Amino acid sequence: MTVGQAAGLVGLSVRTLHHWDAVGLVRPSERTPAGYRVYSADDIARIHRVLVYRELGLPLAEIGRILDDPAADAREHLRRQRLQLTERISHLHTMAEAVDRMLAASSSGLKLTPREQVEIFGTDWRPEWVQEAEDRWGDTKQWAQYVERTSGLTPDDWRQVVADTEVLNADLAAAHRAGVVPGSDEGNALAERHRTSFSRYFDCTPAMHACLARSFVSEPGYLRYYDSLSPGLAQWLHALVYANTAAHGIDPDTATWT
Structure with a gap:
């Protein structure tokens, strides 16, 4: 192959191959009948080996020594380089996860990677829900409060949030099955606990709760979520919240997001 053909094949510039020729790293070993130097199959194979070593971060002088020294243990050298690459990859993964958390925090306040979200919130969790929520409420005062209040939460903090939510849901489901009446003292206390769970993220007024x-x-998503805890829980919780909102002197049917 001519230098242009070889450069196109391996994805290098002609100038790079000329430089490698000048320093003795890869020299075209054959000539055309007209006397032009061309690369043989062995020369191209050497170029590929140089590319591998260069990707490992070796300087050209050391690459040339390894390729030309019959006493050099190329396999041992590659094993050492592979170990270094594994360590570098691990470090880069750690950095990438940190960047993911920073990106999440800067937009949604959720300083968790998608993998951490699934691990903490469960396999039914979908990381894209965070973006969907921001698209829906991102321009509201409540979203700004959510970002401010959650941006400092660690994975362990979120695990505690999940644990607290599971306790509340279990108590709601048990009260529903026990026939707790909306508007009763016990019902209103449960409704207040439920409202407080939202107030962790933003100031949730009784009107907002309604x-x-x-x-x-x-909304099908909410309906499935609550009814999976106890069939009919969503409708009962709706009545529970409405009764508690009325106890605060607000008509739940006309309540607005204020």
Whole structure:
């Protein structure tokens, strides 16, 4: 192959191959009848070996020594380089996860990688829900409060959030099965606990809680979530919140997001 053909094959510039020829790293070993120097199959194979070593970070002078010294143990050298690469890859993964957390925190306040989100919130969790929530509420005061209040939470903090939510859900499901009446003292206390769980992220007023309660029975995602805890829980929780909102002197049917 001519130098141009060889350069195109291996993805290098002609100038690079000329330089490697000048320093004795890879020299075209054959000539055409007209006297032009060309690369043989062995020369091309040597170029590929040089590329491998260069990707490992070796200087050209050391690459030439390894390729030309019959006493050099190329396999041992590659094993050492592979160990270094493994360590570098591990370090880069750690850095990438840190960047993921920083990106998440800068936009959503959730300083968890997608892998951590699934590990903490469960296999049914979908990391894209965070972006969907930001798209829906990102321009609201409540979203700004959410970002501020959650941006400092660690993975262990989020595990505690999940544990607290599971306790609340278990108590709601048990009360539903026991027939706790919406508007009763016990029912209102449970509704307040539920509202407080939202207030962890933003100032959730009784009126806002009523607005959220409408979603529990109108949006399929909420409906499936609560009814999976106890069949009919979503409708009962809706009534529970509405009764508690009325106890605060607010008509839940006309309550607005204020």
